[in-house]
Amino acid sequence: MTTSDIVQKLWNLCDVLRDDGINYSDYVTELVLLLFIKMEHENLASGVIKQPLLPEYARWTQLRGLSGIKLLNTYRRTLQQLSESTSPRIAAIYANAQTSLNEPRHLEQLISDLDRIDWFDTDKDGLGDLYEGLLEKNASETKSGAGQYFTPRPLIDAMIAVMRPQVGETIQDPAAGTAGFLIAADRAIRARTDDLLDLTEASRAYQIRKAYTGMELVPNTRRLALMNCLLHGIEGDNEGAIHLGNTLGTAGQRLPKSDIILSNPPFGTAKGGGGPTRDDLTYVTSNKQLAFVQHIIKHLKDGGRAAVVLPDNVLFEAGVGADIRRALMDKCRLHTILRLPTGIFYAQGVKTNVLFFEKVGEAATGSTKDLWVYDMRANAPKFGKRTPLASAHFADFVTAYGDDANGKSPRTDGGEQSRWRKFSREWIRDEKQDSLDIAWLKDDSVENAADLPEPAMLAREISEELNAALEELQGILAELGEGAE
Numbered sequence: 141m142t143t144s145d146i147v148q149k150l151w152n153l154c155d156v157l158r159d160d161g162i163n164y165s166d167y168v169t170e171l172v173l174l175l176f177i178k179m180e181h182e183n184l185a186s187g188v189i190k191q192p193l194l195p196e197y198a199r200w201t202q203l204r205g206l207s208g209i210k211l212l213n214t215y216r217r218t219l220q221q222l223s224e225s226t227s228p229r230i231a232a233i234y235a236n237a238q239t240s241l242n243e244p245r246h247l248e249q250l251i252s253d254l255d256r257i258d259w260f261d262t263d264k265d266g267l268g269d270l271y272e273g274l275l276e277k278n279a280s281e282t283k284s285g286a287g288q289y290f291t292p293r294p295l296i297d298a299m300i301a302v303m304r305p306q307v308g309e310t311i312q313d314p315a316a317g318t319a320g321f322l323i324a325a326d327r328a329i330r331a332r333t334d335d336l337l338d339l340t341e342a343s344r345a346y347q348i349r350k351a352y353t354g355m356e357l358v359p360n361t362r363r364l365a366l367m368n369c370l371l372h373g374i375e376g377d378n379e380g381a382i383h384l385g386n387t388l389g390t391a392g393q394r395l396p397k398s399d400i401i402l403s404n405p406p407f408g409t410a411k412g413g414g415g416p417t418r419d420d421l422t423y424v425t426s427n428k429q430l431a432f433v434q435h436i437i438k439h440l441k442d443g444g445r446a447a448v449v450l451p452d453n454v455l456f457e458a459g460v461g462a463d464i465r466r467a468l469m470d471k472c473r474l475h476t477i478l479r480l481p482t483g484i485f486y487a488q489g490v491k492t493n494v495l496f497f498e499k500v501g502e503a504a505t506g507s508t509k510d511l512w513v514y515d516m517r518a519n520a521p522k523f524g525k526r527t528p529l530a531s532a533h534f535a536d537f538v539t540a541y542g543d544d545a546n547g548k549s550p551r552t553d554g555g556e557q558s559r560w561r562k563f564s565r566e567w568i569r570d571e572k573q574d575s576l577d578i579a580w581l582k583d584d585s586v587e588n589a590a591d592l593p594e595p596a597m598l599a600r601e602i603s604e605e606l607n608a609a610l611e612e613l614q615g616i617l618a619e620l621g622e623g624a625e
Contacts (some may be wrong), residue, residue: 146257147273150175153253160246168278169360171250172271173219173237176367177203178254179271193230193370198222204251211251212244228378233366235359235384271371275318278551290403291320291449292484298534299402299447299494300324304545307333307343309351309399314387314435316354319365321402322381323372326352330373348375354382355395383464388431389415397441404449405432407490423464429454430464437471440499445546446472449480453492455576462574469508469565471576472497475547477513478537480606481520484529491517495576508565511576512551514540515559518581556580 154167162170181200183189198218206214222234241247251522275290305311305325313321329347330336336344352374356362365382374381384392394442397511406428416424420438425431429450436446454461455477468474476496500507514537521527542549553562560578560581568574 143269143273146500147277149253149257149279150270150274154252156246156253157241157251160241160243162240166360168274169363170240172274172367173234173239174215174247174250175254175271176371177232193227194222195225195230202588204255207248212239212241212247215239215241215247228239229366229370229375229380232379232384233363233370235363237363271368272320272323275368289301290317292529293320293324294529294531294534295449295480295484295494295622296324297531298538301534301538302329302496302541302545303400303402303445303447305329305400307339307347310396310441311352311400311402312395312398312439313354313360313403314392314395314401314432314439315383315403315405316356316365317361319354319368319374319382321404322352322354322374323384325400325402326374327374348373349377352376352381353396353398355385355387355392356382357384357386359384370456386417387426387435388418390418392435393418393420395435395439397439399441399444401436401440401444401446401448402434403436405429407451422467423460425460425464427454427457427461430457430461432583433464433468437468437499438502439488440472442499442501445498446499446526447494447496447498449492449494452493452577455493465574465576468495468497469568470505471502472499472504472507473546474508474511474576476541477511477578479513479515479579480518481512481517481523481529483523496547504615510565511563511568511578512547513561513563513578514580515581516559518559518579518583 150171153171154162157167158168161451173398177194177198178200180189180192180194184192196202198221203211203215203218216239219234219237219239223237225231225234239247278290289465299321303325307329311322311325313319316322326347333339336347339347352369353376354365356365362382362384364391366380369376369381383391383395387395403418416426416428421431421434423430424432433448433450433454436448440446455465474495474497478494478496480492480494482491485492497508516533516537521533523529536559540551541547544553551560551562554560563578568576568578572578
């Protein structure tokens, strides 16, 4: 049984939750509350961990020995007790946790089905990979917005491959989602250090407890991130590596300066008073990505490096957008932009890029001399379920980027027909008026109507999205109704 087989089995358990009226978008959150208890049980049984994190009353064996209403009441009480735990980490993971299950037989079925899975008859490296696979499945299968905080793993791996995180560096994601960037960075370091066994005890403790930090605005997403980190051996501080809060508010000001920042900030413009409220950002904007760019510049150490996923509008927006880009190119050495293909995020039409830069200093000017652009978008495959994005698609970019994490390896401009070209800071200023939306390859696929989906397929996708949105709205209305009661 492969990891994907087990992930599919876990996903199929969501049918049980649907039978109990669980909202479609809440499947994974509901399942992982129980799954985390089961995974700790398996890790203890296999010797992966020596000491339990959960208290005696929250052990899998306690739940497995009960049935009927006694089981459901015990489980509800267990979640309540965990949310009030004296352990800051446990209290953070189970903050405000409660089950929406109403039928005892459904909880019994979930426990029975989880027990029937042969957890270690698989090619996985650990239970954390199964958990991460479930998050990825949720992001790819649902249309209700789960994918907005889930960056495709091949893209993350490519960014990690060129950024080359090192032992002892502090690594931050100010829009952490389910902590995919931090876990990938840790995985790369563990692969080079025999799972940290090559390190001194002090260095090992630093990697586990101090190296990684992040912030997430949505409580349930933060819960997923904390569980994900723990299952991958990242403990963080007392409350875990991922802090709950708004990076664009005062909480974000408390994030430390870091050696590396890796992030995919949320897309869109803040509405309804949800714009940045912190007073340390130079440029006032309601554009969340532009505000995150300012945070990242400010929270990089001098000499630190960043790789950030940003939509096209950040590259060409005039006014304050141009001011922020100029500040970026002054304070940092912006050396590489990767133009990503469309269709790799949940919103199919979103056009995105990865900006790679090195912080020179807050008072620096003229730090950017030359900018290299890799166009992976023009004439790219139509990515989706039928053509999934894979690590192989990034191989040429990783090779072109070179061996230096700060983009200082010797590079060769392939000319107008190449995907890899260099542009001077003067050219960007004079010819583009400081726009970074730079393209030179003719994209034949843009005008090729034969590549468009069939009308029936488009109708089906629209129907799925409308149904998912309706289910999510029904869930919100139900929650509002419960609150009114």
